[in-house]
Amino acid sequence: MQNERYELNKNLAQMLKGGVIMDVTTPEQARIAEEAGACAVMALERIPADIRAAGGVARMSDPKMIKGIQEAVSIPVMAKCRIGHIAEARILEAIDIDFIDESEVLSPADDKYHIDKTRFSVPFVCGARDLGEALRRIAEGAAMIRTKGEPGTGDVVQAVRHMRAMNSEIARVTSMREDELFEEAKRLAVPVELLRSVHENGKLPVVNFAAGGVATPADAALMMMLGAEGVFVGSGIFKSGDPAKRARAIVRAVTHFSDAKYLAELSEDLGEAMVGINEEEIKTLMAERGK
């Protein structure tokens, strides 16, 4: 039964492919996102750029605020809990959330252990910077993986780095001899069965999205070109001059990422992009949280 639930949860992630998941903080923003063509929304009290600016401890959002967003839209609603915070995850499951993001964007509640996600009926998405991290999260029960990027910066460099690292490690594992997988599993600190699945299929056993720092249609298209199966956009939309237009353009850029002429049209006249911070200007690297 538990296994069947996990399959259904991986299946939901498959339905999100080719789509854009947008961070929203109010029912109004959720409606703008749905109207623009978001395939899901992430309900949170503050978007990552503001979490970064405010500092302090960032926690799960108020369930009442999440319920308001669930009522406002018909697409799936996701919400974040802190890394290792089993109780926050149980609360989100109790309000019938569609997906939980065990997220490094919030302050970690546990500096050693992630949640044992196999104990839950609700699906989880987790961040990963490389193949080892992705397979460890999948072993814990994650039904979907995303790059960690560097949320709230508007700088895509880390998402690119994670996606490239993942792809080149997958390519390396695919080309290994079968008897080399045991040693590689030991090196990556992952179960050999999961590594064998990567070896045979040339991809992760779950859907893999890009996240962190995506601010323009071109950023979103870049991540798709690098092999992402869809894109999370956090601060990039509602920190920009014309959120509805930018949201629309990013959705279309993900679908038509290989049509450069159309991308050019989509990139026109979008108003001010989020200002952004360069990676080297940041004090807290959220991607370093939870390995």
Place this chain on the structure above:
Amino acid sequence: MRIGVLALQGAFIEHQRAVESLGEECIQVRTRSDLFGLDGLILPGGESTVQGRLLSEQSLTQVLRGEIEGGMPVFGTCAGLILLSKRISNDENVYLGTMSVTVRRNAYGRQLGSFRVTSDMGAIKDFPMVFIRAPYIERVEGEAAALATVDGHIVAARERNMLATSFHPELAPDLRVHGYFLDMVRGRI
């Protein structure tokens, strides 16, 4: 035979693999020009609101509606069923609106209501049906006929050249429902 799968958003690669496993060519459809020379089209699962919006912007809606009304065989799964239906009981949108069925979106609730069951679809016995935040069909009218029922709700229907299921045959390792659609394209059934 050349089958297209609408590739705007959702689980289109899974359908492509299923069709290719049955030995037929399958291409991804994103623009009007991709529709040229197709013998049949699959509308995959995903988010119907997203697919519906992307369809209308590429002015694919009118072109596709014309093709389907002109007799092109089409197979919609989950979101694809919603795109095909003439009425959505809990949503005012109509997308292609070619099939005489009324559907209810997210009829089983949110993700915790998603389930898998083994059931029959006509002559296809014991098919593993996967329902993900699925719709069901409340009513079939005119030439539309129910093909499968689960817990008193219609989950598959056919009307002339249109086949639709609220479950996802592309997520099962079983190719019989895709085989049924290819037989429709071949004009055998």
